[in-house]
Amino acid sequence: QITLKESGPTLVKPTQTLTLTCNFSGFSLSPSGEAVGWIRQPPGKALEWLALIYWDDDQRYNPSLRSRLIITKDTTKDQVVLTMTNMDPMDTGTYYCAHASQLLRYAFDIWGQGTLVTVSS
Amino acid sequence: QSVLTQPPSVSAAPGQKVTISCSGSSFNIGLNYVSWYQHLPGTAPKLLIYDNDKRPSGIPDRFSGSTSGASATLGITGLQTGDEADYYCGTWDSSLSAGVFGGGTKLTVL
Secondary structure (H helix, E strand, O other): OOEEEEEOOOEEOOOOOEEEEEEEEOOOOOOOOEEEEEEEEOOOOOOEEEEEEEOOOOEEEOOOOHHHEEEEEEOOOOEEEEEEOOOOHHHOEEEEEEEEEHHHOOOEEEEOOOEEEEEOO | OOOEEOOOEEEEOOOOOEEEEEEOOOOOOOOOOOEEEEEOOOOOOEEEEEOOOEOOOOOOOOEEEEEEOOEEEEEEOOOOHHHOEEEEEEEEEOOOOEEEEEOOEEEEEO
16 A cells, blocks of 8 residues: 655745655655655645656656755655755645656556645744 | 646536536647546545546546547536535646646536
């Protein structure tokens, strides 16, 4: 059974850097075909695709946020980490990590519960 | 402004059928696989459809997906009050080299 869980600060100040960790189980990012992505949802707004990392360490980013994002993986810890710099109140929202695989054409089939991040001074 | 365009809301009576459209371009829907998600407030989104028209195990056949050119459609038959949720389409955009979601559609079951 695949599970994912996000963790990180619930409150960050403007201009600070946000670091979110996705701990997962039930799969590994070592074999081919697996990936983990990050998606967020500001309050009252739509889902926004942020970043994706593949088993082979290929990384893809939302072009509008590319300069602020870094996604990395640690296969020994079964973790994926998202770093977002220069946080702004507009970045407030619920951040999700999700599993994707080649088998399902990289649709996000299993999601974490999400973590609410508030950006405020 | 989302890359994929969905109607903000749709509604129908219990037992009826509803369709939700998702309009894109030749760089995304016209070229890549579409997925659909159901999102209830306070919960994680749930995958309903992948690969344009396939259902993951456990998703009832009341939910269906289709594509035509640069557009995709989610169909839901036999509407239930429990289907009230936000629905999102998603796909890959080859020009952006990134994933994209639609703006979401709120389904109301009257």
